Amino acid sequence: MPTTGPAGEVPARCKRADAQRNQQTLLSAAAAVFVDSGVGAPIREIAARAGVGLGTIYRHFPTRADLVVAVYRHQVEACAEAGPSLLASADSPLAALRQWTDLFVDFLVTKHGLANALQSDSSGFDTLHTYFLDRLVPVCGQLLDAAVNAGDIQPGTQAYELMRGIGNLCIGRDSDPRYDPRRLVRLLLQGLQQQPQSS
Amino acid sequence: MPTTGPAGEVPARCKRADAQRNQQTLLSAAAAVFVDSGVGAPIREIAARAGVGLGTIYRHFPTRADLVVAVYRHQVEACAEAGPSLLASADSPLAALRQWTDLFVDFLVTKHGLANALQSDSSGFDTLHTYFLDRLVPVCGQLLDAAVNAGDIQPGTQAYELMRGIGNLCIGRDSDPRYDPRRLVRLLLQGLQQQPQSS
DNA sequence: GACGAAGCGGAACACTGTTCCGTATGTTAA
DNA sequence: TTAACATACGGAACAGTGTTCCGCTTCGTC
Numbered sequence: 001m002p003t004t005g006p007a008g009e010v011p012a013r014c015k016r017a018d019a020q021r022n023q024q025t026l027l028s029a030a031a032a033v034f035v036d037s038g039v040g041a042p043i044r045e046i047a048a049r050a051g052v053g054l055g056t057i058y059r060h061f062p063t064r065a066d067l068v069v070a071v072y073r074h075q076v077e078a079c080a081e082a083g084p085s086l087l088a089s090a091d092s093p094l095a096a097l098r099q100w101t102d103l104f105v106d107f108l109v110t111k112h113g114l115a116n117a118l119q120s121d122s123s124g125f126d127t128l129h130t131y132f133l134d135r136l137v138p139v140c141g142q143l144l145d146a147a148v149n150a151g152d153i154q155p156g157t158q159a160y161e162l163m164r165g166i167g168n169l170c171i172g173r174d175s176d177p178r179y180d181p182r183r184l185v186r187l188l189l190q191g192l193q194q195q196p197q198s199s
Numbered sequence: 200m201p202t203t204g205p206a207g208e209v210p211a212r213c214k215r216a217d218a219q220r221n222q223q224t225l226l227s228a229a230a231a232v233f234v235d236s237g238v239g240a241p242i243r244e245i246a247a248r249a250g251v252g253l254g255t256i257y258r259h260f261p262t263r264a265d266l267v268v269a270v271y272r273h274q275v276e277a278c279a280e281a282g283p284s285l286l287a288s289a290d291s292p293l294a295a296l297r298q299w300t301d302l303f304v305d306f307l308v309t310k311h312g313l314a315n316a317l318q319s320d321s322s323g324f325d326t327l328h329t330y331f332l333d334r335l336v337p338v339c340g341q342l343l344d345a346a347v348n349a350g351d352i353q354p355g356t357q358a359y360e361l362m363r364g365i366g367n368l369c370i371g372r373d374s375d376p377r378y379d380p381r382r383l384v385r386l387l388l389q390g391l392q393q394q395p396q397s398s
Numbered sequence: 399g400a401c402g403a404a405g406c407g408g409a410a411c412a413c414t415g416t417t418c419c420g421t422a423t424g425t426t427a428a
Numbered sequence: 429t430t431a432a433c434a435t436a437c438g439g440a441a442c443a444g445t446g447t448t449c450c451g452c453t454t455c456g457t458c
Contacts, residue, residue, distance in 0.1 A: 016404060016455055043446065053407030058447065119315070119370050157386070158377065165383040168367045171318050178357065184364040187356070188383065191390030215424055215435060242415065252438030257416070 023060050025050045030071050038112035039068055065127035068117065076135055079103055083139035087146055094152035097143040098189060101166060104136070105185055108170040115170035137163055153192040162188075222259050224249045229270050237311035238267055264326035267316065275334055278302055282338035286345055293351035296342040297388060300365060303335070304384055307369040314369035336362055352391040361387075 015023075029050035033041045043064065047057050061067035069076075082103055083096075090096035108115045117125050118132060141159035148155045165188060170181045214222075228249035232240045242263065246256050260266035268275075281302055282295075289295035307314045316324050317331060340358035347354045364387060369380045 018455070019405060022405085042444080044444095047407095054447080055408070055449080056406055059405070062447095064446080116318070157382075160377045161379065161382065164371065164378050165368055165386075168370050169364055171367050171370065172363065178359045179363050180360065183356075183360065184387065187364075187390035188387050189390070190393040191386035191388070194389040194393045217424065218436060221436085241413080243413095246438095253416080254418080254439070255437055258436070261416095263415080 019060075022050075022052055022056055026052065026057060026060055026067070027071060030067050034068075034071060034111065039114045039117045063127060065117075065125050065131075068114070068128055069131045072111070072114070075107055076132065079107055080135050080139050083143055087143060092152060093143065093146035093150045094193070097147050097153075098186075100140070100143055101185055101189065102182075104166060105170055105182055108167065109174070109181055112174055115167055115172075118167050119164075119171065132167075133160065133163060147192075154195060157192060162192075218259075221249075221251055221255055225251065225256060225259055225266070226270055229266050233267075233270060233310065238313045238316045262326060264316075264324050264330075267313070267327055268330045271310070271313070274306055275331065278306055279334050279338050282342055286342060291351060292342065292345035292349045293392070296346050296352075299339070299342055300384055300388065301381075303365060304369055304381055307366065308373070308380055311373055314366055314371075317366050318363075318370065331366075332359065332362060346391075353394060356391060361391075 026046070030046050033046045033049050037045060043057060044054065046067070047054050050057070057067070061070060079100075083100055086096040086099050087093060090099060108118075118129055137159045140163050144153075144157065144159050144162065147153045166185055169184045169188070172179055172181070225245070229245045232245045232248050236244060242256060243253065245266070246253050249256070256266070260269060278299075282299055285295040285298050286292060289298060307317075317328055336358045339362050343352075343356065343358050343361065346352045365384055368383045368387070371378055371380070
């Protein structure tokens with residue numbers, strides 16, 4: 001019964017039953033731990049929660065980043081797919097861009113430390129950085145282009161830069177009332193609308 | 200000969216001569232290592248460069264953050280003092296704000312990983328976060344208020360939030376041509392000028 | 399049931415930051 | 429000058445990471 005879901009979603013047949021079971025267990029455990037202790041939680045904590053050894057976790061997910069990607073794959077996909085549909089449904093390309101960034105920001109701020117991990121230059125989080133950007137930059141680019149063509153915003157801003165900027169703005173201790181990433185992202189988008197002023 | 204420099208700047212007399220010497224050696228070594236390997240370099244590397252033991256480094260600087268603060272104290276002070284003088288010399292409060300953020304951004308991007316460390320939620324970098332913000336937020340607030348009063352920008356943005364936003368935008372691998380923090384900070388400030396648009 | 403391969407567990411390694419204490423050194427008083 | 433003491437030093441040792449490795453177990457198959 002070879003289901004035909006999106007590539008990479010299916011738990012990979014041709015594997016032993018216990019391996020498939022463990023992979024699922026690990027994903028659930030990781031998701032739970034990420035909620036409790038943030039994305040930066042020790043691998044050992046996830047292994048313990050799942051009731052498996054360290055070797056097991058590393059065989060299924062060669063690095064932390066692979067695990068994080070696997071856990072959030074669905075949500076990233078949803079965000080990517082929301083781009084074109086928002087462009088079709090929203091009042092204007094600019095409105096679509098705004099709504100889409102809201103989606104993206106919501107996603108980032110609800111995962112403790114995910115935005116941090118996305119930019120972290122040390123440890124092997126490169127996979128994470130790469131996956132997010134590869135998947136979402138084209139979507140963002142499409143929205144950006146549409147808004148430029150509609151005359152809603154000034155040209156000259158690259159999707160990659162904008163995405164990383166937004167991601168960076170979402171970094172920080174959760175729930176500090178004095179720092180609301182959403183406000184700053186809104187400001188950034190407003191800056192995009194503005195015609196350059198020399199004053 | 201009790202010199203009367205700014206508080207905390209003088210290497211603290213009433214200490215043994217070798218202690219004072221070591222403190223200076225450590226500051227130099229740390230500065231050099233930070234340039235080579237970034238602010239996140241292992242303590243042991245700094246100790247080795249300075250030719251001292253680990254105990255010594257920890258007696259002088261109880262935590263990494265204290266060492267970083269000590270190394271960059273002068274530059275932070277300079278940045279803080281530039282605020283009022285720019286306000287006096289620039290063409291407008293907005294221009295002063297722009298020039299001041301340029302100064303701040305330059306400072307951050309030239310120190311590998313400093314912006315990262317500033318926001319890092321783990322390890323004891325709280326001291327760092329606190330020092331930078333305590334020292335610079337009032338200055339930024341003054342510039343912001345002046346710009347609001349002059350009608351240059353819309354009110355409603357807090358200095359703390361803006362500072363952290365700018366700091367966050369400066370996070371990232373150095374010298375990625377696709378990501379220029381300066382462009383995004385400029386956009387953010389442009390957003391500050393913009394009157395809110397409902398479109 | 400027996401066999402081989404796939405998978406598992408966790409000890410062990412490498413690398414962090416940090417603490418602690420025996421030893422060495424500067425300073426001061428005799 | 430030298431004796432005595434407080435101060436400061438060095439680095440071994442501890443605790444907590446991520447990651448690797450290999451002997452043993454379990455699954456799937458014949």
